[in-house]
Amino acid sequence: MILKSHFKFSNSQRNGIFLLAILIVVFQCIYVFVDFSSEETQEDYVVLEKFRQQVDSLKRVKAEIEKPKVYPFNPNYITDFRGYTLGMSVDEIDRLLEFRAKNQWINSAKQFQEVTKISDSLLAVLEPSFSFPAWISNTKPSIDNSKNTDPNAFKLKSFEQKIDLNTATAQDLQKVNGIGPKLSENIIKYRNKFKGGFISEIQLQDIYGLSPEVIERIKNDFAVKTPRIIEKINLNTATREQLVTIQHIDYEIAHYIIEQRTLRDSFKSFDELLRVKNFPIQKFEIIKLYLTLN
Known part of the structure; x- marks a missing residue:
């Protein structure tokens, strides 16, 4: 009796249940067969995709900007630190430094590999950045005697031939290609910041306006012969x-x-x-x- 009472409905209740069932079937059909995607939704997706592409593009630009750049350099002047940053091993750096300690010079990328024994893959990366002096690139450099009468213009100078960087005048410095009144003033101003001047030529890196190429030219004509005494x-x-x-x-x-x-x-x-x-x-x-x- 109790169970039977649960399924006993009036006419109005039966009509309501029947109507509800019809509505459920109708809504299910609409959901299955009607396309609810609108042009507005598709347009939003297109805008979102363009935005994503712009973000990816900006990320690539940022990565390229932050990518370490290797500027042209003379491989004869590679230091321990520079070799480390270029990807050379300790043994490869030591071989180069031992070669240079004998006052010998690297004159080509091939010779650099023979001396250091670096891999072909590393050489392929470094070679485009090698920059050798003109007197190496041209076995018979043409010297215009009307403009340059110095017979040693295309030769690397020995330590004895170089001028002491701690006593050099502005006029001395301005003889270097790329050094004008402003840069010579910057060098002397930096030197005078310290009682005793420079400790080493490496400090030229701290002077505003000096490019790596100009620093190499300075080091060919000048050396710190009377370094500032410091307590390490x-x-x-x-x-x-x-x-x-x-x-x-x-x-x-x-x-x-x-x-x-x-x-x-x-x-x-x-x-x-x-x-x-x-x-x-x-x-x-x-x-x-x-x-x-x-």
């Missing part, structure tokens, strides 16, 4: 206050250096500084001038 700081015992006295090291970098030193239980080589957070890698060679690992 022991990297493995230096305090934060000592480290911040070094060019290009602030309190934040000094903190990270000490933190890395503690984790490593002291530094074994200067190259380990390159792994310090926020370390100014471009100034690595200058910072090394002030440090010792004793």
